Amino acid sequence: MPSNFLRTEEVAFDRLIEGFDDGLVIAKGADIYNIGSAQDQVNQGDKEWIPAPMISRSSDGFAATFGGVTDLAVPVSTGIHKHVAKSFTAKERRNQYAIDKWFKSGKQTLSSEVNMALFRRAALYSSVFSKRTGAATGYDDVADIDTRLTRIGVPTDGRMAFYSSAEMNAMAGNLASRSENTERSRTAYERALVRSDIAGVDVYKNDLNLRLAAATGGATTVNGANQRLTPSSTTTAASGETENKDNRGMNLTVTAATYANIKIGDAFTIAGVNEVHMITKEDTGFPKTFRVIGKPSAGVIEIYPAIICDDGGAPTDADKEYKNVTATPAGAAPLTWLNTTAANMNPFFRKEALLLIPGTFTVDPDEGW
Numbered sequence: 001m002p003s004n005f006l007r008t009e010e011v012a013f014d015r016l017i018e019g020f021d022d023g024l025v026i027a028k029g030a031d032i033y034n035i036g037s038a039q040d041q042v043n044q045g046d047k048e049w050i051p052a053p054m055i056s057r058s059s060d061g062f063a064a065t066f067g068g069v070t071d072l073a074v075p076v077s078t079g080i081h082k083h084v085a086k087s088f089t090a091k092e093r094r095n096q097y098a099i100d101k102w103f104k105s106g107k108q109t110l111s112s113e114v115n116m117a118l119f120r121r122a123a124l125y126s127s128v129f130s131k132r133t134g135a136a137t138g139y140d141d142v143a144d145i146d147t148r149l150t151r152i153g154v155p156t157d158g159r160m161a162f163y164s165s166a167e168m169n170a171m172a173g174n175l176a177s178r179s180e181n182t183e184r185s186r187t188a189y190e191r192a193l194v195r196s197d198i199a200g201v202d203v204y205k206n207d208l209n210l211r212l213a214a215a216t217g218g219a220t221t222v223n224g225a226n227q228r229l230t231p232s233s234t235t236t237a238a239s240g241e242t243e244n245k246d247n248r249g250m251n252l253t254v255t256a257a258t259y260a261n262i263k264i265g266d267a268f269t270i271a272g273v274n275e276v277h278m279i280t281k282e283d284t285g286f287p288k289t290f291r292v293i294g295k296p297s298a299g300v301i302e303i304y305p306a307i308i309c310d311d312g313g314a315p316t317d318a319d320k321e322y323k324n325v326t327a328t329p330a331g332a333a334p335l336t337w338l339n340t341t342a343a344n345m346n347p348f349f350r351k352e353a354l355l356l357i358p359g360t361f362t363v364d365p366d367e368g369w
Helices: 002-017 038-043 096-125 139-150 165-176 183-191 317-321
Strands: 047-051 073-077 159-163 201-205 220-222 234-236 242-244 250-256 267-270 274-276 283-287 290-297 300-304 334-337 348-350
Touching (some): 096 290, 139 159, 139 201
Parallel strands (some): 159 201
Antiparallel strands (some): 047 073, 220 334, 274 283
């Protein structure tokens, strides 16, 4: 009898994950990336480095100008673990109706957890920030996303945006009110859904809601000049070991009126620091937007993206190739906070920029499952 009960638990596990992804929303906009087999994940500590896009630069004339190659990588890992578990006695297992309801609620809860984890990552860590003075209501809001992505050279395919129900319904109302007799307009009116290409972006309704409070760090300035990152493939420890380096972010030392109030997700620009096109390196004429992703020590904020520029004394090839701003911020350069009012966050990204990494574990009936 105990072995039969254990097998019943395993069947419960199988039924719980069956159809699990039917409730996912943002997760369907992410690329699925498999680290490898269960043994591979154990050997690698559930972490792997994947290649980042490489950017090259050209030189004038016919004489070859050779430089070194800086191959960057990004760490990915499975660091969030959630589960839903209940116990049923032999007598309680007769109530199949209650068990079926638990299966359904378990899938809903886990789907929501996956969505929220991806939602937080996309909404709080995305460095391209579209500030709107009011709630999203239509085409102009999505067009601003397209403008911001296009002018820095983000490829046009796979762009996606996820709006809260309030904004999405307003946008659907804007579309439905137009004098066009199209399937898109009818769908917007009947179901408050807009899933077709708008200004080059696929738009979806998000069933989760996450608000970003207004920035309250007060007057903030850069504390010290020449704060930038030189991209490199690896970093060397004091003991001599080398390991891959994550070049996506950096620490920025600042002086803030209320440093304690600076929080993860706050968006800002820095005076005199404009964005550039990722390939041509031309100045777009617009300030580069950054996000606060951590506070490692007093007076220091960790930011995305790292400040990369070739205006140092001896710029490397990597400085020139991965340059993302027109100038390194000057000492005492003021920061301008962008999230000046509390509002819903509506993340947007290119599909390959967000990865969903399935974890693994073994369910063995001989070990108590």
